[in-house]
Amino acid sequence: MNNNFFEALKRNPIIASVRTEEEVDRAIKSKAEAVFIIHIDMNHLIEQVRKIKKAGKLVFIHVDLIPGFSSSPLALEYIYKLTKPDGILTTKKSIINKAKSLNLISILRVFVIDSPTISSCSKLIKEVKPDVVEILPGIAPKAIRKIKEKVNIPIISGGLIEYKEEVIDCIKSGAIAVSSSSDKLIKKNKVRY
Numbered sequence: 001m002n003n004n005f006f007e008a009l010k011r012n013p014i015i016a017s018v019r020t021e022e023e024v025d026r027a028i029k030s031k032a033e034a035v036f037i038i039h040i041d042m043n044h045l046i047e048q049v050r051k052i053k054k055a056g057k058l059v060f061i062h063v064d065l066i067p068g069f070s071s072s073p074l075a076l077e078y079i080y081k082l083t084k085p086d087g088i089l090t091t092k093k094s095i096i097n098k099a100k101s102l103n104l105i106s107i108l109r110v111f112v113i114d115s116p117t118i119s120s121c122s123k124l125i126k127e128v129k130p131d132v133v134e135i136l137p138g139i140a141p142k143a144i145r146k147i148k149e150k151v152n153i154p155i156i157s158g159g160l161i162e163y164k165e166e167v168i169d170c171i172k173s174g175a176i177a178v179s180s181s182s183d184k185l186i187k188k189n190k191v192r193y
Helices: 004-013 021-029 042-054 073-083 094-100 115-128 141-150 164-172 183-187
Strands: 014-018 034-037 058-062 087-090 106-109 132-136 153-157 177-180
Touching: 004 034, 004 058, 004 087, 014 153, 021 034, 021 042, 021 183, 034 042, 042 058, 042 073, 042 087, 058 073, 058 106, 073 094, 087 094, 094 106, 094 115, 106 115, 115 132, 115 141, 132 141, 141 153, 141 164, 164 177
Parallel strands: 014 034, 014 177, 034 058, 058 087, 087 106, 106 132, 132 153, 153 177
Antiparallel strands: none
């Protein structure tokens, strides 16, 4: 696995999460060292990945959310050949397995809404063994702590994170980083905690 990712997150635990070309431009100008592409159509994906990489940032593609593509292992292989990202985000076991075979950093996104999902997510994480888990919504430090107790996999927190205090709460609860599309948060300097 790429240790550059974890080193980048130690320097700045805020990951820019982008959905549009304008947000990509904002992320490139920010202090964030990693960028999650959450929703950019295939016509623009190649160019946006190139721009992010040229800016010296790590780039991850949420392959489940690329319009016009199915989130299948074959589609991932095609996206990989076209863009050469540093890693991927997905909610699917088959995509994590394919990412591993391509030597991409694999980030499994899980949505925690209640106590039973903590148990089912923990079981899935142990079975799939992604490189990193992203827990959503990110404003749930209790969920971060409970899953961290059950699995030995780095955790990123994402979703609804807008303020420095929320970043600090997530980090203190066991997350190694947060992903956010909040313009105010991404523009600010590195978060110290």
